[in-house]
Amino acid sequence: MxxxxxxxxxxxxxxxxxxxxxxxxxxxxxxxxxxAAPKRPQPRSPLLDFQLDLREVKHMAPHVLASAMAAAGAGNHNSQSLWRAYSDRALELRKQLTLRDVRRMLQGYAAVGIKDSAVFRDLLKASWQGDENASAKDLCSVAISLAKLRCGAESLDDFAQHFAEQSLDELESIDVSSLANAFSRVSCRNKAFLQRLGDRLCADASSTLLPPVATTMALNAFAVLKHCDKEQFTVLVNNAVRPCVSDFTITQAALVVDALARCSEVTEDMASDIFQNFVQRWLSRGLLEELAEPEDLAHLSNSAVKLNILEEKELNYIFAACGLRYVGMFSTPQLAMFCSNLARLPSTGRGAFLGVVALRVLPQAVRSCSFVDLGLILQAMSSCDINLTQEVVTLIQKRLAEVAKEQVAQLAQHKQSSEVANSIAAALERIAEASKILSADGKQLLASIRPLTLELCACKALRFRTAAALLAMHGHFRIKDVELFDAMGGSELSDTISPISPVLAGRLLRGMAPLGHPVKAMMWAIDQSFASPRGTWQRSLPALTADLFAAALLDFAELSEETMNSLFHAAKVHCATDLTSLSASLRLKCAGEISASSHAWLRKAKDTGDATWLADWSEEVFSTSNGPQHDLVPSTDGGFLRSVFASLRNYAKVNHGEVLVAWPGQGFRSDLACRFHSGVGGGGVVVEVNSQQRFYVGSRELLASCRLRRAALAASGAKVCQVNYWEWPAEQEDQDRWLKDRLDFAEKNEKSTTVRRGT
Missing domain, CATH: 1.20.5 (Single alpha-helices involved in coiled-coils or other helix-helix interfaces)
Incomplete structure (x- = not known):
């Protein structure tokens, strides 16, 4: 059968x-x-057979060749040999071509997507430049074809001079808008020509209503090219948008609002007003839920964020609900933009949308994400506390390594472009900030972005914001890359010319602190920022105490005494006032950081009344809460701690001692302590139980917070015994013997193991 x-x-x-x-x-x-019968192909016309015959191409006249190329493009006949023959014949006839011939040829190239820059360059230098029959419409069509072929900004920039000889009067409004759109597609910023196009459109808008499609293309093109002329935008909005809001489709309105939001510095209140007009109409008629497409949702949510319209509950809910409906239909860039915007627009459906994206969409979408897309998606997931599966984390880590290499090549290719460098730096900052949600191998993750970071340093394009995020990322994964940190500090950071804000200075300081490696250039900028009047007095107590503790972790390196005294005085002013606005846990956290930092400063400097007052204040706070309650150092492994506790208890029984857990001192809590007759300060010993979490990855160097705690405990007069995870024996008897030997050694060498604070 x-x-x-x-x-x-x-x-x-x-x-x-x-x-x-x-x-x-x-x-x-x-x-x-x-x-059931097989479909027979439709017979081609003899004319088309002639136009596609390679043997005939070499004999074609100019107008015949132009018609053949246009027909081949319209029919999607993309044979490489055929178009190679067309190109060769076009170059032979270039001195005989009219502008109309060139227009039809480029239309054919654009239709099949074949780009031959050398041929286009020769065609644009043909003899038609002096042709009296050359029209502005033909020039407009040629420019649009060049833009479709992505021929580069320089080609249209050179081509714009031909319009100087032509009047734009014969062009319709839609042609002028299409011309502006063509220039935006290749990022050609010919200001004089764009001004001319804008003036023509304003004249049309003042005399008669522009079609919505023309208005949309024009405003979007001007926004993309950053040609934000206040007078032109005002005329176009008041004459072509405001009177006919109901004529715009949702897609057109989304692009218009997005364009106004991009140029908000000149549109002022117009952008928010127009956005609200559109939204009120859509919400009253239910149009947004019914007609909005994924691209519209991405642009509208982006406009809402840019215009700081964040608390429209009904609109935000519709964004999330429509996003769930189209969750699998977003392109990757649209998905990244929408997720990033939705994370800043609070609604009841936001978590559901992002959760579905993380679980169902990301396993496929990650594979095609760009570096910028990854940054936006990760930032959204991190800010809304969305958990990622291990599969997605693995895919993200793999994709990040791939796109980071691409960004290094792109940065090397566009070293003079600050726009490209800033875009890459901003994406790197988002990825670094969101890295905490990635339960990935930190060493591998940081290795994948290390070459890109070094390239940004070499290009002097690394911003302080990006540096702060990268330092925090290294601190989170406990990876101390001194070579990279010094490169970041020696790169003449892009914003060192102007003083940085105290908030950013605090981020930098807290990023460096866990790593225990002060970078001089950054510390200098931090000192300058904190030394200014606004550096201390406008900051909250939690921010001040976190900065003080971070400075102590770095041993106050490169920070002047005046700056530190100013910080301590500002903290004292806060503590001396009513602190009822702070929760009990936050107040204890601040007290712990103040105690640790003030005692560290007192060991380093003299005659610091504010630091002494703060140390006493923190002790008063601790007296009502049984000592510090906040861990200023990473907690140790529970099994390891129990094992050492058992051996210490056996030692205490023999020596008539008492084992204490979490003994308080100077804002810290020790892991274990053994008190004999005269207390820990005299006849006792503090035991530090250092598991792997308290060391930098790949080294045996203690974290900065652990080193500061050890110095604080030793300064209080206690003997300190350090038990490291790699030294601890496996058997119980060996453990008891090893700990006894270590404690006896600490007792005999008390003078060498105790650092006393001078008085």
Whole structure:
């Protein structure tokens, strides 16, 4: 039995029904035969056969060749050999071509997407430049084709001079807008020509209403090219947008609002007003839920964020609900933009949308994400506390390594472009800030972005904001890359000319602190920022105490005494006032950081009344809460701690001692302590139980916070015994013996193991 297609089986006649006439039976059989028969290709016209014949191409006249290329493009005949023959013949005839011929040729190239820059360059230098029959419409069509072929900004920039000889009067408004759109597609910023296009559109808008499509293309093009002329935008908005809000489709309105939001520095209140007009109309008629497409949602949410319209509850809910409906239909850039915007627009459906994206969409979308897309998506997931599966984390880590290499090449290619460098730096900052949600191998993750960071340093494009995020990322993964940190500090950071804000200075300081490596250039900028009047007095107590503790972790390196005294005094002013606005846990956290930092400063400097006052204040706070409650150092491994506790208890029994857990001192809590007759300060010993979490990855160097705690405990007069994870024996008897030897050694060498604060 012959095999049939799915369609042919559905076209087969069913069983004969009683009462069927012979005509009905014959008709059904003919339909089945027609469906089962193979489809015959439609015969081509002789003219098309001639136009596609390689043997004929070499003999074609200019207008015949132009018609053949346009027809081949319209029919999507993209044979490389055919178009190579067309290109060769076009170059032979370039001195005989008219502008209309060039227009039709480029239309053919654009239709099949074949780009041959050398041929285009020669065609644009052809003899038609002096052609009296050359029209502005033909020039407009050529420019649009060049933009479709992504020929580069320089090609349209050179081409714009031809319009100087032509009047734009014969062009319609839609042609002028299309011309502006063509220039925006290749980022050609010819200011004089754009001004001319804008003036023409303003004249049209003042005399008659522009079509919404023309207004949309023009405003979007001007925004993309950053040609934000206040007078032109005002005329176009007041004459072509505001009177006919109801004529714009949702897609057109989304692009218009997005353009106004991009140029908000000149549109002022117009952008928010127009956005609200559109939104009120859509919400009152239910149009947004019914007609909005994924691209519209991405642009509208982006406009809401840019215009700081964040608390429209109904609109935000519709964004999330529509996003769930189209969750699998977003392109990757649209998905990244929408997720990033939705994370800043609070609604009841936001978490559901992002959760579905993380679980169902990201496993596929990550594979095609760009570096910028990854930054936006990760930032959204991190800010809304969305958990990622291990599969997605692995895919992100793999994709990040791939796109980071691409960004290094792009940065090397566009070293003079600050726009490209700033875009890459901003994306790197987002990825670094969101890295905490990635339960990935930190060493591998940081290795994938290390070459890009070094390239940004070499280009002097690394911003302080990006540096702060990268330092925090290294601190989170406990990776101390001194070479990279010094490169970041020696790169003449892009914003060192102007003073940085105290908030950014605090981020930098807290980023460096866990790593225990002060970078001089950054510390200098931090000192300058904190030394200014606004550096301390406008900051909250939690921010001040966090900065003080971070400075102590770095041993106050490169920070002047005046700056530190100013910080301590500002903290004292806060502590001396009513702190009822702070929760009990936050107040204890601040007290712990103040105690640790003030005692560290007192060990380093003299005659610091504010630091002494703060140390006493923190002790008063601790007296009502049984000592510090906040861990200023990473907690150690529980199993390891219990094992050391058992051995210490055996030692204490023999020596008539008492084992204490979490003994407080100077804002810290020790892991274990053994008190004998005269207390820990005299006849006792503090035991630090350092598991792997308290060391930098790949080294045996203690974290900065652990080193500061050890110095604080030693300064209080206690003998300190350090138990490191790699030294601890496996067997119980060996553990007891090892700990006894270490404690006896600490007792005998008390003078060498105790650092006393001078008085």
């Amino acid at each position: 012959a095999k049939h297609s799915w369609h042919s089986w559905h076209a087969m006649p069913g069983p004969l029904q009683h009462g069927d006439s012979m005509l009905q039976i014959l008709t059904r059989c003919r339909r089945y035969a027609a469906a």
